[in-house]
Amino acid sequence: MVPLSWYLILSGILFSLGVLGFLLKRNIITIFMSIELMLNAVNLSFVAFANYWHTHPVADKSIVPLSGQVFVFFVMVVAAAEAAVGLAIIIAVFRTRETLNVDRVNLLKL
Amino acid sequence: MVHQVLFIVFGLICVAGAINLLVQRHPISSALSLVVVMASLALIYLLLGAEFVAAIQVIVYAGAIMVLFVFVIMLLNAGAEERTRGSRMALIVGVPGVIILAGTVGWMLVSGSGRLGGVNLVGPSSFGETHAIARLLFKEFLLPFEITSVLILIAIMGAVVLGKREN
Known part of the structure; x- marks a missing residue:
């Protein structure tokens, strides 16, 4: 059986790598993929805590045991x-700027 | 025991894929290593007994969203990333920031492991059955679920308007 902390540490490592990619990468598509990596890291801790509340139920009715998995569903929709x-924004920017480098995309208008 | 070995194997694949995403300079290589991360995360969800989440992880994330990414990379004919000097500030702030973030999260997890992290999670069981999630989704979370359909509609319209070629 795997301890809960292992899942949370893996989630933390993935989130930190996502932040690092977001700050260091210059390609706008790779920056976008780093954001997806951060969302995946959060999903992992949601599922781990959903399992935790399922195996350790409490009398408090405000905690719905499976709601972590429903939240993962909503995160995926968003x-x-x-x-x-x-x-679509990246395509629109590329059409006017002819570049994917974020250093050259320094104006908000197209 | 088998669970721990499987978790370590897929966790290492996950972290290796995430590091490869950062190291590769060509966006298509980054996209493919992100697919590796998502597929091994789906297997970790199976270890947690969340079958429905594992299935939609593969179908929606590794399937739909990543195909969209690869499609856009090929559409724009994105080449290797340029090396610029503008990222020096990000290097100075980013690397220590990430080390501080990882250190803080790791310290909090280690210091709280007696209360929380030492708890062992069960493997595949009755947890995460699809019909239980569906019942929750259509009873307690009915309003958010309906709102997501409006969100998707707005996203479709936004993508069409933004992608339209202006004449």
Whole structure:
């Protein structure tokens, strides 16, 4: 049986690597993929805590044991919507700037 | 015991894929290593007994979203990342910031492991059955679930408007 802390440490490592990629990478698509990595890290801790509340139920009715997995579902829906809109913005920026380097995209207007 | 070995193997694959995402300079290599991360995360969800989440992780994340990414990379003919000097500030702030973040998270988990982290999680069981999630989704979370459909609709319209070629 795997301790809960292992899942949380793996989640923390993945989130930190996502932050590092977000700060260091210059390609706008790779920066976007780092954000997806951070979302995945958060999903892992959601599922681990959902398992924790399932195996350690409490009398408090405000904690619904399976709600962590439902939250993962919502995170995935938001990530899908974000990916569609974000990639459309990247295409629109590329059309006017002819570059994917974020250092050259320094104006908010197209 | 088998669970721990499987967790360590797939956790290492996960971290290796994430590091490879940062090291590779070509975006398509980064996208493919992100697919590796997502597939091994799906297997870790199976170890946690969350079958439904593992399935939608593969279908939605590794399937739909990553195909969208690869499609855009090929559409824009994105080449290798340019090396610029502008990232020097990000290097100065980013690396210590990430080390502090990882250190803080690790210290909190280690110091609280007596209360929380030492708890062993069960493997595949009745946890995470699809019909239990569906019942929760259509009873307690019905309003958020309906709102997500509006969100998806807005996202579709936004993507169409942004992607439209202006004449």
